[in-house]
Amino acid sequence: MNTAALTSKPRLLLGLAVIVVAIAAGLFGYLITREDEGPVEYFGAVINDPVPMPDAILTDDDGKPFDLRKETEGYVTLLYVGYTHCPDICPTHLYEMSEAIKRLPEKTAEQVKVVFVTADPERDTPAVMKAYVDTFDPNFIGLTGTRAETDAFQETLGIPVASRTDLGGGNYAVNHAAYVIAFTKDQVAYTVYPSGMGMTEWLNDLPLLVSKGFAP
Amino acid sequence: MAVLLGLIVAALTAFAACGGDDDDDxxxxxxxxxxxxxxxxxxxxxxxxxxxxxxxxxxxxxxxKNSGLEDTLVKATTNITTTVQLHEVITEGASSKMQEKAGGFPVPANGELTLKPGGYHVMLMDLKGELKEGDTVELELEFAKAGKVKLTLPVKPGPGMAGMGMGMNESMTPGAGMHGMATPAPTAMK
Structure with missing residues (x-):
């Protein structure tokens, strides 16, 4: 009797402990699954058919030929097609990218190139492109070309070729793809970043794109 | 036991903190x-x-922010140009376009009208010079019911805290990033 009484208490404690552990484990398990809700670690929208970097030569913001495949080899390249008279989406993307890159470790930042290609070559001369991209980051590359070149470039990327909306008084807006295309170091784009994604998403994805490319 | 209880308390605290995030909006x-x-x-x-x-x-x-009946922002004028339009951004498939919003911007009753990148903006054109950080712009808004109101806007390269204006509130979890956003049509990316 005595021994039984003695052992019953520890057993009770053990039983309680098991229940407590089970509850705790359940809670932690719940927490872990909550944190893992998005099993993908990239914010970028995954493209169904990855896009290779176009084999194109455009004109850089110093007026010199810019061989895209050659100049971006070995870098993570954030490519965006827009126009400098864009008041809203283009400067927002460029601003968010510049702010994110400022906050990255230098070793990561120096492996990222940002290339802004105009869809409005009539207004966006190399000088206009340079003045514009420099306000965000002097390292950003602004590219222009002839209308035929910039249209062909958009076609190669598989994005809708830009069109115009007349705003009156000689002003016009350029309708264009509003997302940034991210090429990994293998010069293939697996993810895009639509309007709405900003610094938070870049700070998550850029180190991954630099260190491991796209490997979800 | 104390350790285990501590764990539970820690778990509950973490859980509460975690749940709290969702209410921010x-x-x-x-x-x-x-x-x-x-x-x-x-x-x-x-x-x-x-x-x-x-x-x-x-x-x-x-x-x-409106604490009364519905109203409409019908017009905006500024000291820096006479060419001012109320614009909306429309994303169709992979392409975004910007155009004048017919009838102006609605201000819902007891609600909010928010102008932000990717949505509504007051478009300023034919500016005489550059706008630099630190400059200010005088804007006069005309509402259908509330009438005219003047404000002085600071000039900035972005909404202030980078990220806050666009993605921050909508998505904090990788993989959930497409929620509620202008999405491209990945099928167009052939």
Whole structure:
């Protein structure tokens, strides 16, 4: 009797402990699954058919030929097609990218190139492109070309070729793809970043794109 | 036991903290109840700014909080140009376009009108010079019911805290990033 009484208490404690552990484990398990809700670690929208970097030569913001495949080899390249008279989406993307890159470790930042290609070559001369991209980051590359070149470039990327909306008084807006295309170091784009994604998403994805490319 | 109880408390605390995050969106209007930039009747205007530019175009943004009946922002004028339009951005498939919003911007009753990148903006065109950080822009808004109201906007390269204006509130979890956003049509990316 005595021994039984003695052992019953520890057993009770053990039983309680098991229940407590089970509850705790359940809670932690719940927490872990909550944190893992998005099993993908990239914010970028995954493209169904990855896009290779176009084999194109455009004109850089110093007026010199810019061989895209050659100049971006070995870098993570954030490519965006827009126009400098864009008041809203283009400067927002460029601003968010510049702010994110400022906050990255230098070793990561120096492996990222940002290339802004105009869809409005009539207004966006190399000088206009340079003045514009420099306000965000002097390292950003602004590219222009002839209308035929910039249209062909958009076609190669598989994005809708830009069109115009007349705003009156000689002003016009350029309708264009509003997302940034991210090429990994293998010069293939697996993810895009639509309007709405900003610094938070870049700070998550850029180190991954630099260190491991796209490997979800 | 003490350790285990401690764990439970820790777990519950973490859980509570975790659950709390989801409620942030509901507090949006209340937590930023700072001093408005301007008032007109039941309307209060907050967080206005205009974008730096090297070209002849810029955009102005702000939030209108309405504690009364529905109203409409019908017009905006400014001291820096006579070419001002109320614009909306429309994303169709992979392409975005910007155009004048017919009839102006609605201000819902007891609600908010928010101008932000990717949505509504006041489009400023034919500017005479650059807009630099630190400059200010005078803007006069005309509401259908509340009438006219003047505000002075700071010129900035972005909404202030990078990320706050666009993605921050909508998505904090990788993989959930497409929620509620203008999405490209990945099928167009052939």
């Amino acid at each position: 509901d507090n949006d209007g209340d937590t930023t109840e700072a001093t408005p930039m301007a008032k007109a009747g039941d309307l209060k205007i907050y967080d206005g700014w205009a974008r730096t530019t090297t070209n002849a175009v810029s955009a102005a943004y702000f939030t209108v």
